[in-house]
Structures are given as structure tokens and as C-alpha cells.
Amino acid sequence: MSAATFGFSVHALDPGSQARAGVFRTPHGEVQTPAFMPVGTRATVKGLLPEQLRALGTSMLLCNAYHLQLRPGAALVRELGGLHRFMGWDGPILTDSGGFQVFSLAQLSAIDDRGATFHSHIDGQTVRVEPESSIECQALLGADVAMAFDQCPALPADRTQVEQATERTHRWLERCVLRHRELGCESRGQALFGIVQGGAFEDLRARSVEAVTRHDLVGYAVGGVSVGESREDVLRAVRAAAPRLPKDRPRYLMGVGTPRDFFDAIEQGIDLFDCVTPTRHGRTHQAFTSTGVLNLRQARFERDSGPLDASCDCPCCAQFSRAYLRHLARAGEMLAAILLTQHNVRFFHALMERVRAAIGRGQLAQLRQTVLAPAAD
Amino acid sequence: MSAATFGFSVHALDPGSQARAGVFRTPHGEVQTPAFMPVGTRATVKGLLPEQLRALGTSMLLCNAYHLQLRPGAALVRELGGLHRFMGWDGPILTDSGGFQVFSLAQLSAIDDRGATFHSHIDGQTVRVEPESSIECQALLGADVAMAFDQCPALPADRTQVEQATERTHRWLERCVLRHRELGCESRGQALFGIVQGGAFEDLRARSVEAVTRHDLVGYAVGGVSVGESREDVLRAVRAAAPRLPKDRPRYLMGVGTPRDFFDAIEQGIDLFDCVTPTRHGRTHQAFTSTGVLNLRQARFERDSGPLDASCDCPCCAQFSRAYLRHLARAGEMLAAILLTQHNVRFFHALMERVRAAIGRGQLAQLRQTVLAPAAD
Numbered sequence: 001m002s003a004a005t006f007g008f009s010v011h012a013l014d015p016g017s018q019a020r021a022g023v024f025r026t027p028h029g030e031v032q033t034p035a036f037m038p039v040g041t042r043a044t045v046k047g048l049l050p051e052q053l054r055a056l057g058t059s060m061l062l063c064n065a066y067h068l069q070l071r072p073g074a075a076l077v078r079e080l081g082g083l084h085r086f087m088g089w090d091g092p093i094l095t096d097s098g099g100f101q102v103f104s105l106a107q108l109s110a111i112d113d114r115g116a117t118f119h120s121h122i123d124g125q126t127v128r129v130e131p132e133s134s135i136e137c138q139a140l141l142g143a144d145v146a147m148a149f150d151q152c153p154a155l156p157a158d159r160t161q162v163e164q165a166t167e168r169t170h171r172w173l174e175r176c177v178l179r180h181r182e183l184g185c186e187s188r189g190q191a192l193f194g195i196v197q198g199g200a201f202e203d204l205r206a207r208s209v210e211a212v213t214r215h216d217l218v219g220y221a222v223g224g225v226s227v228g229e230s231r232e233d234v235l236r237a238v239r240a241a242a243p244r245l246p247k248d249r250p251r252y253l254m255g256v257g258t259p260r261d262f263f264d265a266i267e268q269g270i271d272l273f274d275c276v277t278p279t280r281h282g283r284t285h286q287a288f289t290s291t292g293v294l295n296l297r298q299a300r301f302e303r304d305s306g307p308l309d310a311s312c313d314c315p316c317c318a319q320f321s322r323a324y325l326r327h328l329a330r331a332g333e334m335l336a337a338i339l340l341t342q343h344n345v346r347f348f349h350a351l352m353e354r355v356r357a358a359i360g361r362g363q364l365a366q367l368r369q370t371v372l373a374p375a376a377d
Numbered sequence: 378m379s380a381a382t383f384g385f386s387v388h389a390l391d392p393g394s395q396a397r398a399g400v401f402r403t404p405h406g407e408v409q410t411p412a413f414m415p416v417g418t419r420a421t422v423k424g425l426l427p428e429q430l431r432a433l434g435t436s437m438l439l440c441n442a443y444h445l446q447l448r449p450g451a452a453l454v455r456e457l458g459g460l461h462r463f464m465g466w467d468g469p470i471l472t473d474s475g476g477f478q479v480f481s482l483a484q485l486s487a488i489d490d491r492g493a494t495f496h497s498h499i500d501g502q503t504v505r506v507e508p509e510s511s512i513e514c515q516a517l518l519g520a521d522v523a524m525a526f527d528q529c530p531a532l533p534a535d536r537t538q539v540e541q542a543t544e545r546t547h548r549w550l551e552r553c554v555l556r557h558r559e560l561g562c563e564s565r566g567q568a569l570f571g572i573v574q575g576g577a578f579e580d581l582r583a584r585s586v587e588a589v590t591r592h593d594l595v596g597y598a599v600g601g602v603s604v605g606e607s608r609e610d611v612l613r614a615v616r617a618a619a620p621r622l623p624k625d626r627p628r629y630l631m632g633v634g635t636p637r638d639f640f641d642a643i644e645q646g647i648d649l650f651d652c653v654t655p656t657r658h659g660r661t662h663q664a665f666t667s668t669g670v671l672n673l674r675q676a677r678f679e680r681d682s683g684p685l686d687a688s689c690d691c692p693c694c695a696q697f698s699r700a701y702l703r704h705l706a707r708a709g710e711m712l713a714a715i716l717l718t719q720h721n722v723r724f725f726h727a728l729m730e731r732v733r734a735a736i737g738r739g740q741l742a743q744l745r746q747t748v749l750a751p752a753a754d
Contacts, residue, residue: 043704047711049692072679072704080682080700088696302449305457315426319465323457327420327449334424334711 006191006218008250008271012360018243018269021359024219024250026092026144027189028084029059033250033271034262034355036348037062037094039279042071043087046279047338048345050088056314056342057349059091062274065138065146066098066105070120070127074140082142094145094274097134097176099195100255103152104227111151113168131175135192139183142190147221148176150195155228162199169197170211177215191218193252196241199224200233205240219250222270226255235264242268259288259351263368266355278348282341285329289347290371296340301326314346315339383568383595385627385648389737395620395646398736401596401627403469403521404566405461406436410627410648411639411732413725414439414471416656419448420464423656424715425722427465433691433719434726436468439651442515442523443475443482447497447504451517459519471522471651474511474553476572477632480529481604488528490545508552512569516560520567524598525553527572532605539576546574547588554592568595570629573618576601577610582617596627599647603632612641619645636665636728640745643732655725659718662706666724668751673717678703691723692716 007025014020024031038045038053041064045053053061063083068074080086083093102108106118106127115130131149138146149172153165173194180192194212198204212220222241225234238253242265245251252272253265262273281288285296289309294301296308304322316325316339328336351371358367384402391397401408415422415430418441422430430438440460445451457463460470479485483495483504492507511526526549530542550571557569571589575581589597599618602611615630619642622628629649630642639650655665662673666686671678673685681699693702693716705713728748735744 042708042710043701044710044712047715049712049715050696051692071708072700076680076700079680080698086698086701086704088701303453303456315428319427321457321463323449323453324420324463324465327463331419331448333419333421334714335421335426337711338424338426338715 005189006186008219008248010247014267014359014364015362016365017267019266019355019359019364020269020271021356022250022271024271026060026191028090028092028144031059031092031272032356034266034352035059035272036262036352037272037274038345038348039064039274039276040087040089041276042067043077043083045341045345046283047334047341052342053089053345054091056346057353058345060094060144060272061089061091062094062096063087063141063143064098064101065095065134065141066101068095068141069098069137070122074137078140078142084142092145093143094193094252095138095141095143095147096254097138097147097149098129099134099147099150100152100223100226102129103154113171116151131172132179135176135179135183135185139180139185139190144189145191145193145219146180146185148173148192148194150197150223152197152224152227153199157199159199159201159204162197162201163204166197166199166204166208169195170208173212173215177217186218193217193219193221195221195223195254196245197224198237198241200229200236202236202240205237206244209241209244213246217249219252219272220245221252221254223254225253226257226275231261231264234261238265238268238270242270245269260372262351262355263364263372267364278344279341282344283337285325285336285340287340287347288344296322296325296329296336298326308343309347312343312347312350314343316343382566383563385596385625387624391644391736391741392739393742394644396643396732396736396741397646397648398733399627399648401648403437403568405467405469405521408436408469408649409733411643411729412436412649413639413729414649414651415722415725416441416651416653417464417466418653419444420454420460422718422722423660424711424718429719430466430722431468433723434730435722437471437521437649438466438468439471439473440464440518440520441475441478442472442511442518443478445472445518446475446514447499451514455517455519461519469522470520471570471629472515472518472520472524473631474515474524474526475506476511476524476527477529477600477603479506480531490548493528508549509556512553512556512560512562516557516562516567522568522570522596523557523562525550525569525571527574527600529574529601529604530576534576536576536578536581539574539578540581543574543576543581543585546572547585550589550592554594563595570594570596570598572598572600572631573622574601575614575618577606577613579613579617582614583621586618586621590623594626596629596649597622598629598631600631602630603634603652608638608641611638615642615645615647619647622646637749639728639732640741640749644741655721656718659721660714662702662713662717664717664724665721667748673699673702673706673713675703685717685720686724689720689724689727691720693720
């Protein structure tokens with residue numbers, strides 16, 4: 001690890017899997033791992049205040065360089081003191097490079113070895129992103145962790161397409177590392193994570209790990225697993241990549257997912273997660289609970305005076321009934337989305353707290369059974 | 378005052394006007410007056426949690442019997458422990474009877490001396506409301522204060538129409554008082570306020586005060602002033618009604634308004650207000666500030682690193698820049714509405730705090746000048 005401000009240490013190993021519990025140190029504080037990062041795409045976790053996130057147990061957030069570059073612009077965020085100050089979050093932040101968004105949200109018009117040209121999803125304007133410009137944008141935003149700019153092939157993709165995208169990702173990583181070094185980002189408190197690609201092909205994943213870990217980086221990510229694959233494909237990719245990554249660096253599985261996905265990945269040695277599930281589900285009135293996912297619009301909750309989840313310690317479960325939540329959801333009240341988002345975020349963090357404790361006690365397998373047995377998900 | 382659980386005492390009189398500062402005691406706590414009640418139409422102040430309202434200085438809320446009767450239903454709210462428990466607010470609540478909503482929101486199909494028949498604004502269903510059923514509905518909801526069911530003539534209305542509606546309101550009040558007594562509401566902790574009508578006609582307002590105050594009620598309201606009148610008409614109505622109401626009872630001006638309206642009415646002896654302005658303005662990204670109303674979507678705030686209002690102590694002003702608020706507003710992020718609503722509600726409460734202090738010092742006129750001079754509103 002090349003800068004004193006960053007560090008990762010493992011303090012417990014699960015005897016029955018590759019799972020580990022550790023601490024990822026960043027300039028803005030420590031992250032106990034395994035950890036879940038709520039997604040604050042446009043410099044806000046939809047509907048929640050920073051103080052509420054803290055109270056729910058959030059330690060690190062993800063924001064999207066792609067969205068922030070388009071609006072309000074990275075230079076403006078820099079001018080206003082950087083992303084932490086702009087959004088009022090003084091804990092660690094990771095910015096996604098935009099690779100995933102360019103290939104999923106935007107209307108891609110051209111891609112070559114130099115970079116990608118696309119049309120903004122906001123106003124159709126032509127935008128060019130290259131590895132160097134992505135690193136420059138993220139340097140302006142000033143998150144604790146910047147992600148390399150990768151090519152994330154959209155599905156369906158055959159082996160040749162995945163192989164080409166993976167090799168391009170490796171060439172782009174060279175340029176990201178170089179630009180990151182030229183800008184002196186790490187000494188100014190920003191680490192770079194490389195991204196392993198390779199689709200659901202085990203040998204491509206293994207080769208990608210080899211290529212990406214040739215660079216001595218603060219952390220490594222497994223990418224390209226939230227673009228529509230089956231759960232089996234994701235697991236195959238994670239199995240092929242995660243255990244091969246350096247044991248003394250944090251491993252981040254991008255864009256995943258649900259409680260079952262977490263257990264699958266943690267058992268392969270993954271430390272960090274992000275996903276829109278808790279926030280997006282909250283806005284569509286779906287709640288993750290200890291008895292599975294509930295849709296709060298359902299008529300069966302009309303007269304239900306009980307809490308959303310009796311085993312949850314979030315503000316929503318402490319104060320409100322399912323009947324009230326159903327009323328708010330049916331009426332289209334903002335508070336329904338706010339309360340259900342709070343609950344879902346807390347549910348994910350509380351799950352990770354239990355996972356870390358279980359790894360410490362060597363009882364991850366038992367926890368998996370307890371958590372996943374009653375869930376429909 | 379007929380029940381020990383309710384009380385009103387005046388502890389300061391402004392030497393230059395009819396303004397007074399006092400305390401309105403209810404079964405769920407005290408309200409320092411003059412006071413502003415945020416509107417929680419459907420058992421939620423849009424976007425805010427009860428604990429946030431408390432922190433902003435809210436002491437009493439208004440909810441709408443009309444909306445709650447249609448959805449989720451007053452009997453259901455009762456079954457779930459009543460409105461306070463349902464919405465997690467343990468402070469005082471007042472429910473509007475539905476008179477105003479029936480004549481403004483709903484598609485009115487018939488009105489006679491027995492009551493009104495209308496079509497629900499939600500699903501078009503035919504609904505019948507009479508004075509007795511309105512009181513029964515409010516008794517089920519269980520707020521601290523129920524409002525009489527009145528006829529609120531929509532504008533334009535000529536003198537004959539206003540006179541007829543006012544006299545019907547008086548006849549309906551008799552029936553409201555009777556039903557309220559039959560149900561034993563006051564001994565169960567619910568007061569009834571009568572409503573003075575009379576449009577912008579001074580003599581009709583004076584006659585209405587006489588008719589309404591024939592009933593010994595815990596408080597009295599001035600209604601029919603937020604249906605599209607000019608500021609001058611509202612002021613004329615308030616001038617004709619408020620000073621004639623009993624000095625030892627709280628006086629409530631319904632559905633008003635803006636800082637200037639508050640000063641106008643407080644000077645006539647009004648103690649309580651409610652209005653959707655702070656919450657609705659918040660959702661449309663308009664902020665009440667010490668320098669007037671600001672539209673946060675405007676380009677001039679793009680690079681503005683200053684707080685929304687430097688003289689405000691709300692969480693929004695303490696933590697975020699105008700540039701961030703503008704970014705959130707343009708991006709359509711929920712947090713823009715949440716933060717601007719918090720700010721606006723705090724602005725209204727802080728204004729009332731200053732008003733109460735100024736009345737105590739005998740300096741209301743000076744405060745009026747200080748507050749209204751820089752404002753465009």
C-alpha cells in the first residue's frame with residue numbers, strides 16, 4: 001500500500017470459506033468490512049440526510065462521476081470545496097468512474113481504444129470520456145477512492161466481445177494509473193482501485209486479475225457483474241476473480257445486490273459492496289425484512305398495527321405501523337419512500353454488522369442459514 | 378372554558394395593536410401563541426419526520442379530516458390508536474372539518490341545509506358530509522381540536538350567496554356543538570372551535586361573530602379567507618371579526634399565509650395560523666428568507682457557496698450551500714424538497730418566536746419593519 005493515509009487489515013478469517021472481516025482506512029475515516037455502501041448517485045442518497053445515514057450505520061458512500069460530470073460538473077464541485085463538502089458528508093466516499101454508466105445509461109455513439117463518445121442521458125449532448133479524463137474528473141470530485149475507467153460490455157456478449165473489452169480495460173488501466181500518478185492524487189488523499197473484467201468466463205477473469213494486479217493499487221474491484229447476468233454467472237465470475245486478488249487489499253464487488261448475493265460473495269473474500277437496491281426498493285415501497293421482501297402497497301397491511309420488521313432497530317420500525325406505511329405509500333406521500341429507504345439501508349448495514357460479528361466468531365455459515373432461510377428473495 | 382384539559386392565557390399585550398402573546402394548553406401539550414401550524418394533510422407533513430418537526434420548533438399540527446376520511450378512513454385511524462399514534466406525533470393536533478375541502482377540492486353535486494354531497498377527488502365516489510358526520514369523523518380521528526363543519530362559499534360570490542352560506546354555517550354550528558356534546562368529545566380530550574364566515578362584508582362578519590360566540594367554545598376561527606380573495610379583502614374580514622372575538626379564547630385564522638399576512642392578522646389579535654405555503658413552496662424549490670422569497674432553480678445560485686439564509690438556524694442553512702440546493706432542485710432530487718421544506722417551516726416558526734418576543738417587549742411594530750422591509754413578498 002503506497003500511501004500512509006490508506007490501509008487495510010484483516011482481523012478475522014472465517015474457517016469455512018474465504019470470508020474475512022477487516023478495516024479499510026481512508027483519509028475520511030475507517031470502514032469496517034464487509035461493508036455496504038449506499039448509492040448517492042447525484043451527490044445525495046435519495047431522500048436521506050447525511051446525519052440520517054450516519055445514524056443508520058453508513059460509513060462509506062458511492063457517488064457517480066458520470067452523473068456529476070454532466071450535472072453540476074466536476075469543476076464546479078471542486079470550486080465548492082469538493083464532493084465531501086458539497087454534499088455535507090465527511091465520511092469516506094468512492095466515485096464510480098462512469099464506465100458502467102457510459103455502457104448502460106448513455107446512448108453510446110463510438111468506442112475505440114482512445115475512449116468512448118456518447119450522448120448524455122440528460123440533454124443528448126455529445127460527451128467524450130477517456131481514461132485520462134475520467135481520472136481528471138474524479139480528481140476534481142475528490143472522493144477517497146476513484147475507480148479506473150473500464151469497458152463494461154452490455155449483454156448479450158459473446159466470448160470474443162468480452163475478451164476484447166477485458167483487454168481494452170487493461171490497456172485503459174495503464175493510462176488511468178499513469179494519469180492518477182501524474183496528478184499526484186494519492187498524496188492528496190485519493191486512492192485508485194483497478195477493475196477486473198472477464199464476464200462469466202473463468203479463464204478470462206483469472207487473466208484479468210493477473211493483468212490488473214500487476215499494478216500496485218490500494219484496492220481492486222470485480223466489475224461487469226450487474227449488467228443482467230444470472231446469479232450463477234455472477235457467482236462464477238466472483239469465484240474466479242475474488243480469491244485470486246491480493247489478500248492484503250480490499251476487494252469490492254460492484255453493483256451487487258441482495259442478502260443472498262452478499263453471502264455468496266463474502267464467502268469468496270469480497271469486502272465491499274454497493275447497490276441501488278435498498279434505496280430503489282424503498283421508493284417503490286418494497287422493504288427488505290427478516291421474513292423476506294414485503295410490498296407495502298398490499299391490502300393485507302391495511303389494518304396491520306405491527307412494525308415493518310419486529311427485529312429491526314431503525315427509526316421507521318421503532319415508530320410506525322405497517323398500516324401507516326401502507327397509507328403513505330397508497331397516498332404517494334414522500335414520507336413512504338423516506339421511511340422505507342431508511343429501513344432498507346439500515347437492514348443492509350445491520351446485516352453486514354451481523355456478518356462481521358459472525359466471521360469473528362467463525363459462524364458465518366450458521367448466519368447464512370438464519371438470514372436466508374425465511375427470505376423469499 | 379369548559380374542560381380542565383384546555384386553557385388559554387394571555388401573558389403579554391402589544392401597546393400599539395390588538396396583538397397578544399399567550400399559551401394555548403391542550404391535552405397533548407402547550408402551544409405558545411402566536412403560533413404557526415404546519416399542514417399535515419394526509420397524516421404527514423410532506424417529506425418531514427415527526428422528530429424533524431419537533432427540532433424545527435413545531436408545537437401543533439393541522440391535519441385534514443376530509444382527506445383522512447376518504448383515505449385511509451377515520452374508523453381505521455381510530456382502530457390503529459387515533460391520529461397521534463397513527464402518525465407518530467405526540468403533540469397537539471387540529472383537524473380541519475372538511476368544509477373548505479368540500480367546497481374547493483371536491484366536485485360538489487348537491488348542498489342543502491342537511492349537508493353536502495360531493496364526488497371524492499380520489500376516485501369520484503359519492504360522499505355525503507353533514508355537520509354531525511363531520512364531528513363523528515373528527516371524533517374518530519381524535520385530534521385535540523376539531524373544527525365545526527362550515528359552508529365556505531367559493532369566489533366569486535355576491536353578498537346574498539355569502540349571507541346564505543354564513544347563516545347556514547351558523548345553523549350547522551348548532552348541530553356540530555350538539556353532536557360534539559352528545560359524543561362527550563371534550564371530556565375525552567377534544568375541543569371544538571367554531572368558524573366565523575361572512576366574506577369581505579364587515580357587517581356579515583360582525584353578525585357571524587355574534588352568532589358563533591353564542592356558543593361557549595374553547596376557541597374560534599376566522600374562515601373563508603383563503604379562497605382567492607385579495608389581501609385587502611382578507612384584512613377587511615380579519616379586522617371585522619378578530620377584535621370582536623372573546624379575548625380569553627384563542628383565535629385562529631384559517632389558511633393564511635405569508636409573513637406580511639401574519640403581521641396584519643396578529644395586529645388584529647389572531648393567535649393561530651396554518652398554511653401550506655412553507656411545505657408547498659419547499660416542494661417547488663422556493664424558500665422564504667430574510668431577504669425575500671428565493672427560487673432555488675435560478676442560474677444565479679449555480680456557484681453560490683453561501684447558505685440559503687445566513688440568519689437562519691435550520692439544518693439546511695447550517696450544512697448546505699445554495700449551489701448544492703440548486704443542483705438538487707435541478708436534478709429533481711427529493712432532498713431538495715426535504716431541505717427547503719425544513720428551512721421554510723423553520724423560517725415560519727422562527728418568525729413566530731420573534732413575534733412572541735417582540736410582543737413581550739412591546740416592539741411588534743419595529744419587528745414588522747425589520748422583517749418586511751427587505752422582503753419582496
